[in-house]
Amino acid sequence: MTASTDHAASHAPGEGAPAPHLAGNFAPVMDELTTHELPVTGAVPPELNGWYLRNGPNPRDAASKHWFFGDGMVHGVRLEGGRAISYRNRWVRTPTFTDGARVVDEHGNVNLATGAANTHIVRHAGRTLALVESSFPFxxxxxxxxxxxxIGPHDFGGRLTTAMTAHPKTCPTTGELHFFGYGGLTPPHLTYHRADAAGELVISRPIDVPGHTMMHDFHLTARHVVFMDLPVVFDRDLPGMPYGWDPDYGARLGVLRRDDPYGEVRWLTIDPCYVFHSLNAHDEGEHRIVLYVARYPDFGGGEPSVLWRWTLDLTTGTVREEQLDDQFCEFPRVDDRLAGQAARYGHATRSELPGSGPMAGALIRCDLFTGASARHEFGPGRSPGEAAFAPADDRPGGPGWLITYVYDAATDKSDLVILDAEDIAAAPVATVHLPRRVPFGFHGNWIPDPQEGGAPDLDH
Structure with missing residues (x-):
């Protein structure tokens, strides 16, 4: 199917111009492709052997009430031996996709083994999981x-009884997967979970919070888990997205010690704001925790998110809040081998959002120690998505590449672009030309092959 047909399909029947989240490169593509031996400008680093996978909403009927609600579609490029072996895109076939099932039906019954699975795709303990925060992973x-x-829903052998966040954190030291489930029509509205390095769910601990807020992400350090209870509160009467801004709810950060997972959660107050995505977090001595976030001043007000740092003082019970930059940024990431540790560098994306209109697309490399930043500008009409870090060697924080899909409005197609993370402003190391556009989406990862070589280890 041609790209122009994809765009035409995004118009809902009987309507004029589509909603912003169904227009331009937010419009879904309406078929699944497999293409081999992709053309490349530049040279794919031969060290890159594996998959770049990214998830995002792609409603099969070309209509959805909100960008967050479309059926999940994974777009993948296989790199091997300096070649771009293949591209493919596939819907995640949940019961929502195949049968129209809903997480909560008209009678109020909850079925977590369905949902859109449209937000992230991660790998842990030999499983590759497509995630959405309202359901089980698939x-x-x-x-x-x-x-x-x-393959199907994964509930950790029946031990998972809540939804799973789309932003789990893997501890690079222990291999444990930390995550939470939020929501639910009745308390508890928050449950903290931990799976061991083998993928067994070993901790599920309810946490009391005063209401059902939209808790999209959280923080992990070597010694702590930190939750963000922010004033975006569930309201089923709202049209489209059933969450609204309520500054009277207050805003606070909940600190739980990893070595005492059933112990006290200590809550520290901050100024009302909203955060979709954390960049990283780390402990600073015995009594401080440092968090980096892409912070919005409110929810739905149209103000952009920028990089902030929160420093939690556990002795005084206070939080120092600092804006670090004035550049709009979203989808912040770090070398995952430094998750929860004092990483010097992070990166974030500047790109179009639904209704924002075109903007100059860029990737931003942030020096969290000095406050300096560098940018890669993609040029007029070229917009990147979230970039994943792919390491060049086994040194955490060492050299590597940033990999992202970039949409080109002039050609109405997308490329997979590989940048040198240490020289982000330089020309791309490689540009892999894809057979179609990849609609703007959410999150993904570089999933390398096992060190001994061959295809990814996905034995179950």
């Missing part, structure tokens, strides 16, 4: 010949 098969097929 496992996706990336073994040769399986082409991103959906």
């Amino acid at each position: 496992e996706v098969d990336c073994r040769p010949g399986h082409e991103l097929e959906t």
Whole structure:
């Protein structure tokens, strides 16, 4: 199917111009492709052997009430031996996609083994999981010949009884996967979970919070887990997105010690704001925690998010709040091998959002120690998505590449672009030309092959 047909399909029947989240490169593509031996400008680093996978909403009927609600579609490029082996895109086949099932039906019954699975795709303990925060994760098969097929919902052997955040954190020291589930029509509205390095769910601990807020992300350090209870509160009467800004709810950060997962959660007050995404966090001595976030002054007010630092003083129970930059940024990431540690560098994306209109697309590399930043400008009409860090060697914080999909409005197609993370302003190391556009989406990862070589280890 041609790109122009994809765009035409995004108009809902009987309506004029589509909603912003269904227009331009937010419009869904309406078929699944597999293409081999992709053309490359530049040179794919031969060290990159694996998959770049990214998830995002792609409503099969080309209509949805909100950008967050479309059916999940994973777009993947396989790199191997300096070649771009293949591109493929596949819907995540949840019961919502196949049968129109809903997480909460008209009678109020909850079925967490359905949902859109449209927000993130991560790997842990040999499983590749497509995530959305309202449901169980769905496992996706990336073994040769399986082409991103959906295996089914994963509930950790029946031990997971809540939804799972789309932003779990893997501890690089222990291999544990930390995550939470929020929401629910009745308390508890928040549950903290921990799976061990083998993928067994070993901790599920309810946490009391005063209301059902939209808790999209959280923080992990070597010694702490920090939750963000912010004033975006569930309201089923709102049209479209059932969450609204309520500054009277207050804003606070909840600190839980990792070595005492059933112990006290200590809450520290901050100024009302909203955060979709954290950059990183780390402990500073015995009594301080430093958090980096892309912070919005409110929710839905149209003001952009910028990089802030929160320093939690556990002795005084106070938080120092500092704006670090005035550049709009979203989708902040770090070398995941330094998650929860004092990473010097992070990166974030400047790109179009629904209704924002075109803007100069860029990736921003942030020096969290000095406050300096560098940018890669993609040029007129070229907009990147979130970039994942792919390491060049086994030194955390060492050299590597940033990998992202970039949409080109002039050609109405997308490229996979690989940048040198240490020289982000330089020309791309490689540009892999894709057979179609990749609609703007959410999150993904570089998933390398096992060190001994061959295809990704996806045995279950």
